[in-house]
Amino acid sequence: xxxxxxxxxxxxxxxxxxxxxxxxxxxxxxxxxxxxxxxxxxxxxxxxxxxxxxxxxxxxxxxxxxxxxxxxxxxxxxxxxxxxxxxxxxxxxxxxxxxxxxxxxxxxxxxxxxxxxxxxxxxxx
Amino acid sequence: xxxxxxxxxxxxxxxxxxxxxxxxxxxxxxxxxxxxxxxxxxxxxxxxxxxxxxxxxxxxxxxxxxxxxxxxxxxxxxxxxxxxxxxxxxxxxxxxxxxxxxxxxxxxxxxxxxxxxxxxxxxxxxxxxxxxxxxxxxxxxxxxxxxxxxxxxxxxxxxxxxxxxxxxxxxxxxxxxxxxxxxxxxxxxxxxxxxxxxxxxxxxxxxxxxxxxxxxxxxxxxxxxxxxxxxxxxxxxxxxxxxxxxxxxxxxxxxxxxxxxxxxxxxxxxxxxxxxxxxxxxxxxxxxxxxxxxxxxxxxxxxxxxxxxxxxxxxxxxxxxxxxxxxxxxxxxxxxxxxxxxxxxxxxxxxxxxxxxxxxxxxxxxxxxxxxxxxxxxxxxxxxxxxxxxxxxxxxxxxxxxxxxxxxxxxxxxxxxxxxxxxx
Numbered sequence: 001x002x003x004x005x006x007x008x009x010x011x012x013x014x015x016x017x018x019x020x021x022x023x024x025x026x027x028x029x030x031x032x033x034x035x036x037x038x039x040x041x042x043x044x045x046x047x048x049x050x051x052x053x054x055x056x057x058x059x060x061x062x063x064x065x066x067x068x069x070x071x072x073x074x075x076x077x078x079x080x081x082x083x084x085x086x087x088x089x090x091x092x093x094x095x096x097x098x099x100x101x102x103x104x105x106x107x108x109x110x111x112x113x114x115x116x117x118x119x120x121x122x123x124x125x
Numbered sequence: 126x127x128x129x130x131x132x133x134x135x136x137x138x139x140x141x142x143x144x145x146x147x148x149x150x151x152x153x154x155x156x157x158x159x160x161x162x163x164x165x166x167x168x169x170x171x172x173x174x175x176x177x178x179x180x181x182x183x184x185x186x187x188x189x190x191x192x193x194x195x196x197x198x199x200x201x202x203x204x205x206x207x208x209x210x211x212x213x214x215x216x217x218x219x220x221x222x223x224x225x226x227x228x229x230x231x232x233x234x235x236x237x238x239x240x241x242x243x244x245x246x247x248x249x250x251x252x253x254x255x256x257x258x259x260x261x262x263x264x265x266x267x268x269x270x271x272x273x274x275x276x277x278x279x280x281x282x283x284x285x286x287x288x289x290x291x292x293x294x295x296x297x298x299x300x301x302x303x304x305x306x307x308x309x310x311x312x313x314x315x316x317x318x319x320x321x322x323x324x325x326x327x328x329x330x331x332x333x334x335x336x337x338x339x340x341x342x343x344x345x346x347x348x349x350x351x352x353x354x355x356x357x358x359x360x361x362x363x364x365x366x367x368x369x370x371x372x373x374x375x376x377x378x379x380x381x382x383x384x385x386x387x388x389x390x391x392x393x394x395x396x397x398x399x400x401x402x403x404x405x406x407x408x409x410x411x412x413x414x415x416x417x418x419x420x421x422x423x424x425x426x427x428x429x430x431x432x433x434x435x436x437x438x439x440x441x442x443x444x445x446x447x448x449x450x451x452x453x454x455x456x457x458x459x460x461x462x463x464x465x466x467x468x469x470x471x472x473x474x475x476x477x478x479x480x481x482x483x484x485x486x487x488x489x490x491x492x493x494x495x496x497x498x499x500x501x502x503x504x505x506x507x508x509x510x511x512x513x514x515x516x517x518x519x520x521x522x523x524x525x526x527x528x529x530x531x532x533x534x535x536x537x538x539x540x541x542x543x544x545x546x547x548x549x
Contacts, residue, residue, distance in 0.1 A: 046478045052177060053469040057487045057505075060458055060543045064176075069545050074538035100525060100532055101489060101503050108487070108505020108521030 082122035163188030166258030166444030166460035173468035199286035259409020267405035274382035304398035323492035360494035408446035420448035431470035499532035
């Protein structure tokens with residue numbers, strides 16, 4: 001991994017943390033960014049619930065927690081390498097990889113959210 | 126080892142009441158969620174509350190039917206490409222794998238003050254949070270004579286998959302070659318926007334195969350096709366030619382079952398050999414009866430952060446019964462999406478965690494236009510706090526470029542995976 005890669009990974013990880021804070025902080029804190037930043041970091045349990053909820057938006061087509069029914073064309077995401085997942089998701093999003101639906105779906109998620117999803121599904125055994 | 130086995134069998138032999146105070150205290154202490162309706166919304170809600178709470182919340186699912194029957198794919202039963210058994214699934218895994226308590230029954234009344242519901246058999250269930258997912262019920266008065274014709278089995282809607290789907294299939298099979306099938310569509314919103322057009326398409330595919338001189342009439346109360354219009358119209362013109370005829374602004378007001386005729390508000394009467402009339406729809410009866418249908422006395426307003434009813438605390442409504450946000454179809458996929466947001470919010474509230482302030486929803490509706498080609502519409506929705514509602518995310522979503530057999534393969538994968546996401 002080059003230094004530039006590392007920096008960008010770190011920056012994206014920080015952004016993911018900030019998004020999680022905003023998502024969990026609720027409407028009042030969300031109105032004032034400094035207040036959100038100052039608020040205590042969400043508990044691991046709260047973070048886990050948020051991530052599982054985000055990942056649940058993929059489960060309709062790819063199975064609960066990315067465990068698809070075996071043999072179907074819509075593939076399982078669980079346990080696939082994080083970088084592979086992210087590369088594919090981003091390729092759908094930019095249109096580099098042709099698709100019937102996934103380009104339309106991935107454009108509904110921020111890059112940070114796609115990072116979180118790739119990490120989540122990679123971690124599923 | 127021996128001793129443990131004896132204890133185990135003893136415990137199994139004891140009636141629940143004999144376990145006494147201990148068991149009942151434990152039961153009272155654990156948060157109780159009751160889900161009413163084991164369709165697309167309710168099954169998902171039951172499973173996801175169990176999952177997201179890591180089984181710390183007890184869930185009881187109340188459902189009158191012995192098995193789940195899928196409305197999506199049910200049009201293929203009409204065209205003879207699937208059997209009812211192919212779209213019928215068991216509730217067993219919800220119980221065995223997820224520890225959902227399944228109660229076969231119908232809810233007679235909900236007491237939102239006492240947080241208790243009474244079932245048909247007189248038994249009661251207490252809840253900390255209630256999820257109602259009762260789907261739609263028919264507003265029979267919207268079409269004069271329809272309820273009686275339906276009760277006699279003369280004019281069917283088959284808009285709730287099950288025995289009625291098979292009955293409509295039999296009517297189509299019994300129809301002579303050269304006859305006409307007419308599907309009559311109510312004003313939106315109704316369950317499954319593209320469903321009637323898919324049905325018309327696959328019935329035409331069946332006719333083309335087996336009764337090529339027959340006709341399909343689509344009589345639509347709406348000013349135009351309500352979903353995937355250009356794709357459907359292109360398919361009708363290119364695949365079926367004059368066999369399929371689409372007529373907009375045909376709002377049915379009455380049927381004459383003896384004369385096989387539908388009467389419309391403005392247009393001339395239409396006679397057909399097989400009449401398939403979809404009445405105007407509203408929220409499921411139990412939601413209406415509980416006083417939750419506060420949108421035109423027809424649909425249920427909810428707080429979109431949690432899908433809690435705006436009419437009653439601790440009662441969450443998901444699926445087709447709700448007053449939808451802009452661009453949000455009444456679909457099975459969407460009901461599953463609602464249920465996940467509701468399940469996460471309920472789990473958070475009952476376990477003392479923050480409720481997600483930015484929930485998201487996805488939707489994909491796929492439709493067959495013949496036996497082997499499918500088109501889709503997809504969307505991604507986010508909660509917008511300043512507007513307190515869901516909005517589709519700019520730049521996301523869309524429809525198929527063209528109908529394709531590849532999407533038919535994906536459609537099967539979608540069905541199998543979403544059924545498993547609800548029930549396995």
